[in-house]
Amino acid sequence: MVSIFDLLKEYIDSGRIKLDKSKVQHTYTVHDPCNYVRKSQISFGDNYGELSRWVAKQCIDESLYREMCEDYMNNLCCGAGGGAWAMPYDEERLTYGKMKVDQIRDTGAEIVIAPCHNCRDQVMKGLGDEFKKGREGFDMGNYKETLYTWELVSMALDFEPWSEAEIEAAHAERDAQFERDGVELEEEE
Amino acid sequence: MAEEAVKEIKVDRKHRKIGNIAPELADRCYTCGTCAGGCPATGLVPGWDPRKAIRAIVFGMEQEVIDSKWPWVCTLCGRCQYQCPMGITLMRTFRACRSARERDKVPGPIHKGTMMNLERGNNLGIPKDDFLFLLAELGVEMENDEEQPCPGFYVPVDKEGANVIVTINSKEPFGEPDDMKFWWKIFYAAKENWTVSSENWEGVNWGLFSGDDASMKVQVARVIENARKVKAKTILYPE
Numbered sequence: 001m002v003s004i005f006d007l008l009k010e011y012i013d014s015g016r017i018k019l020d021k022s023k024v025q026h027t028y029t030v031h032d033p034c035n036y037v038r039k040s041q042i043s044f045g046d047n048y049g050e051l052s053r054w055v056a057k058q059c060i061d062e063s064l065y066r067e068m069c070e071d072y073m074n075n076l077c078c079g080a081g082g083g084a085w086a087m088p089y090d091e092e093r094l095t096y097g098k099m100k101v102d103q104i105r106d107t108g109a110e111i112v113i114a115p116c117h118n119c120r121d122q123v124m125k126g127l128g129d130e131f132k133k134g135r136e137g138f139d140m141g142n143y144k145e146t147l148y149t150w151e152l153v154s155m156a157l158d159f160e161p162w163s164e165a166e167i168e169a170a171h172a173e174r175d176a177q178f179e180r181d182g183v184e185l186e187e188e189e
Numbered sequence: 190m191a192e193e194a195v196k197e198i199k200v201d202r203k204h205r206k207i208g209n210i211a212p213e214l215a216d217r218c219y220t221c222g223t224c225a226g227g228c229p230a231t232g233l234v235p236g237w238d239p240r241k242a243i244r245a246i247v248f249g250m251e252q253e254v255i256d257s258k259w260p261w262v263c264t265l266c267g268r269c270q271y272q273c274p275m276g277i278t279l280m281r282t283f284r285a286c287r288s289a290r291e292r293d294k295v296p297g298p299i300h301k302g303t304m305m306n307l308e309r310g311n312n313l314g315i316p317k318d319d320f321l322f323l324l325a326e327l328g329v330e331m332e333n334d335e336e337q338p339c340p341g342f343y344v345p346v347d348k349e350g351a352n353v354i355v356t357i358n359s360k361e362p363f364g365e366p367d368d369m370k371f372w373w374k375i376f377y378a379a380k381e382n383w384t385v386s387s388e389n390w391e392g393v394n395w396g397l398f399s400g401d402d403a404s405m406k407v408q409v410a411r412v413i414e415n416a417r418k419v420k421a422k423t424i425l426y427p428e
Contacts (some may be wrong), residue, residue, distance in 0.1 A: 001283075001423070001424045001428065002423050002424070002425055003426070004425065004427050007353070007423075007425055008375075011375070011379045014378040015376060016378075016380070016381075017378045018378075019378050019391050030346040032384050034264070034265075034267055035428075038267045038268065038271050039266075039267045039280075040272060041271075042267055042270065042280075047260045051401060057306060073271065074227075074268060074271070074272070074297065076229055076261045076266075076268075077264045077266035077268075078265065079229070079264065081264035081265060081394065082263065082264040082265035082266070083261075083264050083297070083398030083399065084261075084262070084264045086297045086298055086299055086302075086395075087261055087262075087296050087297040087299070088296055088297050089258070089261065089262055089296070092230075092233045092234070095233060096229050096230055096233060096262075096264070096395070098350045099229050100409050116428065117360070117393075117427075117428060124401060148368075148371060150372050150427065151368070151371040153375055154370070154371040154373075154374040154375055155374070157337075157374060157375065157378050159377070160377035160378075161338060161339065161341075162339075162340060162341040162380075163338045166341055167340050167341035168341075169341075170341035170342070170343060171341065171343075173343075173345070173348075174328070174343035177343070177345065177346060177348075180323060181321050181387065183322060183325045185322075185325055185329060
């Protein structure tokens with residue numbers, strides 16, 4: 001079992017993926033999901049606070065990085081954790097999230113990197129949308145968008161298409177799989 | 190009257206359990222208020238904050254905590270537990286309160302989703318055929334992408350001997366399919382030997398949040414079983 005950060009670090013360190021820091025040029029900050037940082041520390045004795053920032057800094061120049069919380073072990077929950085995103089308590093979730101709104105405003109960053117599906121939904125569709133709608137007291141400053149960590153990595157990727165031989169081998173594997181699973185696509189080519 | 194109330198306190202000091210839920214060490218609470226002061230949810234549910242909830246349990250009023258909205262508006266973020274000077278496991282305690290809630294009174298869709306997952310292999314009940322067809326279609330889209338074509342890309346399903354097996358968050362095939370391409374593009378660039386399961390691929394474990402340990406374990410076991418089936422070395426859990 002590996003976390004996304006371990007795998008991304010391995011890809012980057014080994015040179016299996018190459019990242020181009022010139023592709024995204026906006027100020028950014030990194031949110032700390034409770035599960036990857038504080039609760040990981042409590043449960044497993046280690047956390048991803050440093051590594052999460054490191055991966056983001058491989059994708060966008062460090063000069064554009066804006067810290068959200070030096071003390072990441074005590075960073076605030078996005079407000080939708082523990083299943084709250086799916087629960088019928090929207091007002092409580094948004095009032096809770098107001099503290100995250102203030103934190104994001106104070107960073108001055110345009111992009112919030114969220115390494116968690118749930119946090120991303122809260123920051124982007126919960127807090128971000130309310131801010132854009134002009135909800136009273138919701139000031140996220142320079143905020144423009146929220147990205148998953150892996151979304152940011154995919155945007156910064158610098159890669160070449162595979163070779164003819166690799167493509168041919170992949171197509172053969174794919175066709176065998178489709179036949180096994182009974183998948184039929186309409187031909188467009 | 191006062192004596193009646195005192196009889197309700199059930200403190201088992203040997204096992205450090207109070208009542209029927211297990212708020213380890215809760216009777217050590219000094220009522221300092223560190224938890225309530227640092228909790229972003231303090232004030233969201235009138236009458237409740239972490240300190241009050243712990244005190245209520247120590248006084249034998251655990252049912253009131255279980256019946257309240259508190260354990261559900263609390264996001265189980267763990268700040269209170271992390272900072273408690275007496276080492277009280279507040280987060281675990283509040284999750285135990287969720288477990289003690291009757292299943293048909295679990296708020297929102299998380300219990301229904303958990304049951305759906307047990308029955309059909311993912312929280313949203315996406316049928317296998319639809320899932321496989323979607324993956325195939327998205328693969329063709331990636332191959333022919335105008336900005337960044339990935340010729341040779343497809344989504345390997347149940348691939349024997351894959352290095353990495355990945356779980357999927359059902360919200361993506363359900364409503365945000367293009368978001369799956371972020372990881373796929375990374376795998377393409379890294380030339381990873383990876384795969385997805387055709388069944389029981391759900392990565393969102395709602396049993397964790399609904400306090401349903403038995404279902405939570407079933408789901409974890411399925412993820413591990415899927416990896417064993419194709420002899421994958423690594424499970425990537427992008428949650």
